[in-house]
Amino acid sequence: MMDRWIKPDPTVEIEDGGWRLARLGLGNPNWKPKYLGFPVGFGPVSVVSSYVTSNKDPKASIKFQQTILGTMPAPAVASYTSRGPSPSYPGVLKPDIMAPGSLVLAAYIPNSYAASIGNYIFLSSNFAMLSGTSMACPHASGIVALLKGAHPEWSAAAIRSALVTTANPLDNTMKPIRDNGDVSLSFASPLAMGAGQIDPNQALDPGLIYDATPLDYVNLLCTMNFTQKQIMTITRSKSYDCSNPSADLNYPSFIALCDPNVSKATFKVFSRTVTNVGQGSATYKVKIVQPEGSTITVSPKVLVFGKTYEKQTFSVTINCSSNNNGKVPFGEVVWIEENGKHKVRSPVVVSPVPAVTY
Structure with a gap:
């Protein structure tokens, strides 16, 4: 006992x-x-x-002779994870993706106790089971380094896009990932898991990417009412102005912020440009998973690329519903390659307008 x-x-x-x-x-x-x-x-x-x-100082050891793999269902969103929308800028989906971060066997500070028995006995170890962003971040950072090594020409935005559009929203039972932070263990929203579990193998070959330039970020700052002086503090350049402010940022996900107090239909329009990073020509057709109570329209419905690195632009219009009974509906826009292997998936969230801190 x-x-x-x-x-x-x-x-x-x-x-x-x-x-x-x-x-x-x-x-x-x-x-x-x-x-x-x-x-x-x-x-x-x-x-x-x-x-x-x-014996005055008896000792014992435990030898673990079995490692259990394939525990089901897994993964699941940790109850303590930070959720969106982002209070600093809700127009960008938070989080982007999820990565392993709960009870990860990690290197630990030597001669610093990692556990205790009661209030009197302290145990040190070179390893400890740790949880949190500090555990998930190394997984994601290592995968980013892997992608940069395989595609040195990719920008940070391109790598982010590859990670988001290839993330897996399903667990190992092939059902939607669940949220341990919900007492009913409901399916996780993109506000809890982003696009899903990070998948390095799929991210190596995403098919299409949503790239972004420094100007895209400056245009975003302009929509956030930063002054010219503040923008110069960030960019260290006088060459940028706010002649074309835009909140789109060419992000690989969509979040429509809709005021629940407005009874009439509200339309949110997004513009996106994708770059073909597959081998040669390709044709993609769109598949839409509609959020409950809202409608997504994409134009055009077919993207044709004649060669690698060719770009195509499309628009997404979301007809928001104001009657969601406190729920945050979500869907997705997926570009599926004809006669090919690529599926480029972007989560879509319809969220009430949160308090903004900037």
Whole structure:
């Protein structure tokens, strides 16, 4: 029997039905006793008992002989993850993607305790199980380095696009990823998981990319009411002006911010330009998954590329619904290559207008 309470004399306590269980102190007296899944028989426990009672400093080790792979369902959105919309700029979907970040075996500070037993015993280790953005970020950063090595000509925006449009929204049971932060374990919204779980192999060959230039970012700053002086502080250049402000940023996702207090239909229009990074000519047809209560229209519905690095522009119009009963509906725009392997998927979110802090 294991209970989390320090006992100075950890002797054998229970003897019943041919089994004997040793009591192991692990700290907090408020924890209820836990029973071992595989108790030890009389022979081995006698040896353990004799060793424990005859040594002033008894020690034990646990050897893990099995690694369990393919646990289902996985992945799932962690309950503690930060969710969108972004309070600093809600017009860009937050987050972009999700990456492994819960209970990751990570290198740890030597000689610094990684765990404790009660209030008195502190354990150090070269490794620890850690969770959070600091664990997910190395996964994503490593994949970005992989993509940059494979495609040195790609910009940061191109790499972001490849990661977003190839992310997987399904778990290993082929059902939508669930949100552990929801008590009902409902399917995760893009405001919780972005486009889905990061997929490095698919991102190496995305088919189309949504690229962006420094001017796109300057045009975005212009829509956020930054002054010319503030923009110069960021760009370190006088060559930019606000003659063509635009919030589109050619982002590989869409978030329509709709005021729930407006009863009449609201239309949000987005313009996007995609670049063919596949091999040679290609034709893509659009597939739309409509958000509940809203309508997405894409024009044109077919994109034809005559060669690699050719660009094509399309528009997305979202007819917002103001009657979503507090829900945040979401859908997607997917460009599917004819007679090819590429599917270029962008999440679409219809969200109430949040408070903006800029």
